[in-house]
Amino acid sequence: RKEVEQDPGPFNVPEGATVAFNCTYSNSASQSFFWYRQDCRKEPKLLMSVYSSGNEDGRFTAQLNRASQYISLLIRDSKLSDSATYLCVVNKANAGGTSYGKLTFGQGTILTVHP
Amino acid sequence: DAGVIQSPRHEVTEMGQEVTLRCKPISGHNSLFWYRQTMMRGLELLIYFNNNVPIDDSGMPEDRFSAKMPNASFSTLKIQPSEPRDSAVYFCASSEDRGNTEAFFGQGTRLTVV
Numbered sequence: 470r471k472e473v474e475q476d477p478g479p480f481n482v483p484e485g486a487t488v489a490f491n492c493t494y495s496n497s498a499s500q501s502f503f504w505y506r507q508d509c510r511k512e513p514k515l516l517m518s519v520y521s522s523g524n525e526d527g528r529f530t531a532q533l534n535r536a537s538q539y540i541s542l543l544i545r546d547s548k549l550s551d552s553a554t555y556l557c558v559v560n561k562a563n564a565g566g567t568s569y570g571k572l573t574f575g576q577g578t579i580l581t582v583h584p
Numbered sequence: 585d586a587g588v589i590q591s592p593r594h595e596v597t598e599m600g601q602e603v604t605l606r607c608k609p610i611s612g613h614n615s616l617f618w619y620r621q622t623m624m625r626g627l628e629l630l631i632y633f634n635n636n637v638p639i640d641d642s643g644m645p646e647d648r649f650s651a652k653m654p655n656a657s658f659s660t661l662k663i664q665p666s667e668p669r670d671s672a673v674y675f676c677a678s679s680e681d682r683g684n685t686e687a688f689f690g691q692g693t694r695l696t697v698v
Contacts, residue, residue, distance in 0.1 A: 503686065512675060512689035513627070556627065571640055572617065572677075572687055576626040 492557030
């Protein structure tokens with residue numbers, strides 16, 4: 470089983486639609502969670518961190534369910550510029566708790582927003 | 585800061601040749617990551633360094649791959665000998681070593697082995 474699993478999509482939605490992406494992770498020791506965005510032929514960039522209580526940034530809402538090891542991203546009022554690949558990312562400290570290094574990425578979910 | 589800097593941006597080489605990819609992390613970041621991205625496998629972590637020390641190299645595909653970080657401002661990923669299946673985009677990323685911190689990626693090196 471992959472450490473981080475996402476529905477690869479693609480999701481094709483019209484402008485203004487609401488779309489939700491889901492992600493599950495296998496390692497219960499994971500401590501930090503993120504959504505990254507990657508545009509075509511570009512590097513991944515942080516979209517938002519995901520906090521236990523859930524958090525919102527404009528049209529974007531992220532939620533975390535530690536019990537189910539599940540992360541979600543909701544995009545409201547989709548824009549053409551939201552078209553990209555969305556990557557679910559988890560991070561955990563090493564066994565000694567001395568490094569938070571290992572960011573593990575999901576395969577990504579492709580979103581296309583059309584007029 | 586200029587961000588994470590990778591070179592070269594593109595590399596085309598013949599099978600069997602040695603390839604060296606270079607990375608300069610953001611100043612002050614003490615974690616550095618090398619990732620490989622392909623359509624089939626997505627983003628795979630190859631190796632990561634913390635304070636210039638390799639912490640986890642379990643993602644390095646085989647002995648043909650090696651990575652070094654001689655100082656806090658420079659890292660290399662070497663493939664010797666290269667094979668066509670090594671063709672991918674190789675990303676370097678850096679971050680501060682604390683919880684809930686983002687990793688900043690370089691623009692990547694697009695490697696084609698023919």
